[in-house]
Amino acid sequence: MMIIGERINATRKAIKEALGRRDGVLIRGEARSQVEAGAEYLDVNGGTTPTEELANLEWLCDEVQAEVEVPLAIDSASPAVIAAGLARARHGRALVNSISMESGKHEAVLPLVAEHRARVVALAMDDGGIPRTAADRLRVVERIVAAAQKSGLALADVYVDPLVMALSSSGDAGRMVLDVLDGIRRNWPELRSTCGLSNISFGLPQRGLLNRSFLLMAMAAGLSAAILDPLDAKLMTAVRAGRSLLGQDEYCMDFISAHRAGKLVG
Amino acid sequence: MMIIGERINATRKAIKEALGRRDGVLIRGEARSQVEAGAEYLDVNGGTTPTEELANLEWLCDEVQAEVEVPLAIDSASPAVIAAGLARARHGRALVNSISMESGKHEAVLPLVAEHRARVVALAMDDGGIPRTAADRLRVVERIVAAAQKSGLALADVYVDPLVMALSSSGDAGRMVLDVLDGIRRNWPELRSTCGLSNISFGLPQRGLLNRSFLLMAMAAGLSAAILDPLDAKLMTAVRAGRSLLGQDEYCMDFISAHRAGKLVG
Numbered sequence A, B: 001m002m003i004i005g006e007r008i009n010a011t012r013k014a015i016k017e018a019l020g021r022r023d024g025v026l027i028r029g030e031a032r033s034q035v036e037a038g039a040e041y042l043d044v045n046g047g048t049t050p051t052e053e054l055a056n057l058e059w060l061c062d063e064v065q066a067e068v069e070v071p072l073a074i075d076s077a078s079p080a081v082i083a084a085g086l087a088r089a090r091h092g093r094a095l096v097n098s099i100s101m102e103s104g105k106h107e108a109v110l111p112l113v114a115e116h117r118a119r120v121v122a123l124a125m126d127d128g129g130i131p132r133t134a135a136d137r138l139r140v141v142e143r144i145v146a147a148a149q150k151s152g153l154a155l156a157d158v159y160v161d162p163l164v165m166a167l168s169s170s171g172d173a174g175r176m177v178l179d180v181l182d183g184i185r186r187n188w189p190e191l192r193s194t195c196g197l198s199n200i201s202f203g204l205p206q207r208g209l210l211n212r213s214f215l216l217m218a219m220a221a222g223l224s225a226a227i228l229d230p231l232d233a234k235l236m237t238a239v240r241a242g243r244s245l246l247g248q249d250e251y252c253m254d255f256i257s258a259h260r261a262g263k264l265v266g
Helices: A013-020 A024-036 A050-067 A079-088 A106-115 A134-150 A173-187 A207-220 A233-245 A250-260 B013-020 B024-036 B050-067 B079-088 B106-115 B134-150 B173-187 B207-220 B233-245 B250-260
Strands: A002-009 A041-045 A072-075 A095-101 A119-126 A158-161 A192-196 A225-228 B002-009 B041-045 B072-075 B095-101 B119-126 B158-161 B192-196 B225-228
Touching (some): A002 A013, A002 A024, A013 A024, A024 A050, A041 A050, A050 A072, A050 A079, A079 A095, A079 A106, A095 A106, A106 A119, A134 A158, A173 A192, A207 A233, A207 B207, A233 B173, B002 B013, B013 B050, B024 B041, B041 B050, B050 B072, B050 B079, B079 B106, B095 B134, B106 B119, B119 B134, B134 B158, B134 B173, B173 B192, B173 B207, B207 B225, B207 B233
Parallel strands (some): A002 A041, A002 A225, A072 A095, A095 A119, A158 A192, B002 B041, B002 B225, B192 B225
């Protein structure tokens, strides 16, 4: 399972302020520390205000790429910002985060993704909003698959986000995500998946415990990537345990060396 | 997911010694504390020596049932001992732990299970030993299903143990168990499953972390029961998180009250 580092996001106060004063030292530090902790992609989100977002995103791309060599996840809902990010991305294959099946959202972006040989996160929702059942979300996945193929994208470059909702408002929120992941694995074995975790625990105590427990469950159901904070040592401990248990860490070598380095916490 | 408390087992030194001096206080304490910690079945194993096992098991059944009202898991490979345990069990529906598809093992036991309206754990192995692939283990499960049905048992009373092996000797040991659980869920949705956890981490550091991570993954794949030590607070924390995430804990009430009682550790 692949880690997308989530920390460089303008919705975080420290990042918003760093954007305001163009504090490259802070941004580069966030980039470096996430990569050292195991991030394989770095999400960049410059969405302070709609008018500033494009310039913010371009500056973030440049700062991050001057510091580390992992590819970027261009985090925006705006096709123009996504296009600017893709044009600027220069390490590996960028990931567009995200499109959905809402009309007008994916039609502009998928051709760009294909043109730049990039990858894309696709949310399992459409004009009808977020479907309430796993079966209905899988019907949206079917449309994602069709749209990706029409744009010439390989399914292995498409990361479906099943959309994690709060367990506190719907007791089947966890089971539903697992069912969507199961359905993806059965129906489109090449298709990838990703999700954010923290919604699951909204309104409940012990959120970190629930989030990392859910990550392990989603990994068992085939999750290919997760957007998370790689500086959360307990969460990364769960990632390492999960990878070992799934045979994704040959001879458990990363797990054992993380243990020796005192990095396993939990 | 159902918890089978594993502590009253003659392979543990304290239990072996308690059996030697017929220390009912110790056994009853072990019974009480496991039930208070959440055990819904109590495993009883009297296997010190073959000649003593039957009398040990009968004594354990009596002591445990004098103290608590949960049903027993009669843990023996001997049909005679199993018969004695079933004859003595008086709370709820006893669980026979275990049979396998080895010749001569299940033929004697399954009719007893049916006669006592009991339940049974069936190991996914046969005369050829433990199959190396998930597909081959599922072929054994097919035979378990046929044998259970022939004896008049409902599939909901049969708990298949996919057999957890050491990750340190086979990197796919974890994935294989998850694949067997997936296969059970798809092919025989009424059939139950159970497993022990600790083999998975044999030979690796941080065994508790790996065991409880694996439990969450197995729960996601549909595990119906686990035989474990309910006094392990971190493991029970994982159980509670997993149940909440799967919608098995309505409104997360048990999770929230365990949090308030300071029982969540992890």
